[in-house]
Amino acid sequence: MIIAVDGPAASGKGTIARALARHYHLPHLDTGLLYRAVAATVLREDLKPEREADAVASCGFDDLLLADEYLRTDEVGQVASVVSAHPLVRAALLQRQKRFALQPGGAILDGRDIGTVIAPNADAKLFVKATPTIRAQRRHAELKKHGVMVSLNKVLADIRARDERDTKRSEAPLLAAPDAAVLDTSFLSIESAVQKAIEFVEKQRAARATG
Numbered sequence: 001m002i003i004a005v006d007g008p009a010a011s012g013k014g015t016i017a018r019a020l021a022r023h024y025h026l027p028h029l030d031t032g033l034l035y036r037a038v039a040a041t042v043l044r045e046d047l048k049p050e051r052e053a054d055a056v057a058s059c060g061f062d063d064l065l066l067a068d069e070y071l072r073t074d075e076v077g078q079v080a081s082v083v084s085a086h087p088l089v090r091a092a093l094l095q096r097q098k099r100f101a102l103q104p105g106g107a108i109l110d111g112r113d114i115g116t117v118i119a120p121n122a123d124a125k126l127f128v129k130a131t132p133t134i135r136a137q138r139r140h141a142e143l144k145k146h147g148v149m150v151s152l153n154k155v156l157a158d159i160r161a162r163d164e165r166d167t168k169r170s171e172a173p174l175l176a177a178p179d180a181a182v183l184d185t186s187f188l189s190i191e192s193a194v195q196k197a198i199e200f201v202e203k204q205r206a207a208r209a210t211g
Helices: 013-024 032-044 052-056 063-067 074-083 087-101 114-118 132-145 152-168 190-210
Strands: 002-006 028-030 107-111 124-129 181-184
Touching (some): 013 124, 032 063, 052 087, 114 124
Parallel strands (some): 002 107
């Protein structure tokens, strides 16, 4: 079984995908980490993220880099949004993601284009969203917890800028697949959001089985 979980930054898609992975005992890939690994490489090599050639040259990273906590920083997140807009970067990482999705037994992937590009034939698709203000509050609290002092207004501005880049890019823009169940987590607890996600997945699986 393949489950595709898409959505914008800080919507809760990662938390939900990890919970689904535990529930269904499936391997999970946060595909955003791949783009963050490219971004981290660009930053460490002092390259320019807006230059496609520089970003593509940073795609050959070792899988061990995916465990580096540096990838979780807001600095890397902002650059990841820039490098992910390059068509050649997306092409370079495409097969890596498809291989993970098509492994025996299935998998759960979360990102921006899983249900539309990486696994269009997924058994279940979710599009997780929340209001920009709620997402900014969540990200702000997370950054504060890690000792990063930044204003809520700055975090909100960054979220809006990232949304703009992700939805307007020409290559695999962020959007809900036509057959994805939309889950708004704005006013849901983590437990409620996960339960709702499981219900959506079960409903989609049942529909496929009878269809």
